[in-house]
Amino acid sequence: MSKPKTIYNLSFNESLRQQQGHLIYTWLRVPGGWNLTVESDQGITNTFIPQSNEFKEIAREWENYSTDFVSEKIVRD
Numbered sequence: 001m002s003k004p005k006t007i008y009n010l011s012f013n014e015s016l017r018q019q020q021g022h023l024i025y026t027w028l029r030v031p032g033g034w035n036l037t038v039e040s041d042q043g044i045t046n047t048f049i050p051q052s053n054e055f056k057e058i059a060r061e062w063e064n065y066s067t068d069f070v071s072e073k074i075v076r077d
Contacts, residue, residue, distance in 0.1 A: 007034055 003009060010029035018025045024039040033050040038073050 008021075 006023055007027045008027070008061040010016055010027065012029050012031065015026055015028045018027075022041060026037040026039070028037070030048075033048060036047045036049055038045045038047075
């Protein structure tokens with residue numbers, strides 16, 4: 001079974017389009033980050049979002065903590 005597409009597993013020049021209410025988000029993977037286009041009734045905005053690993057280590061620690069917590073609970077119960 002393939003993983004669902006997210007902005008994090010897009011290939012370069014691949015896009016992901018998502019609709020949330022009346023807003024349409026189009027994420028385009030570009031070197032160094034993503035180009036985000038937001039379409040609404042009032043117009044279109046375009047923003048570059050740089051990729052950052054600033055919180056990557058913290059997220060990994062939280063993921064490990066939550067996995068350990070669930071594993072301990074399963075063993076106990």
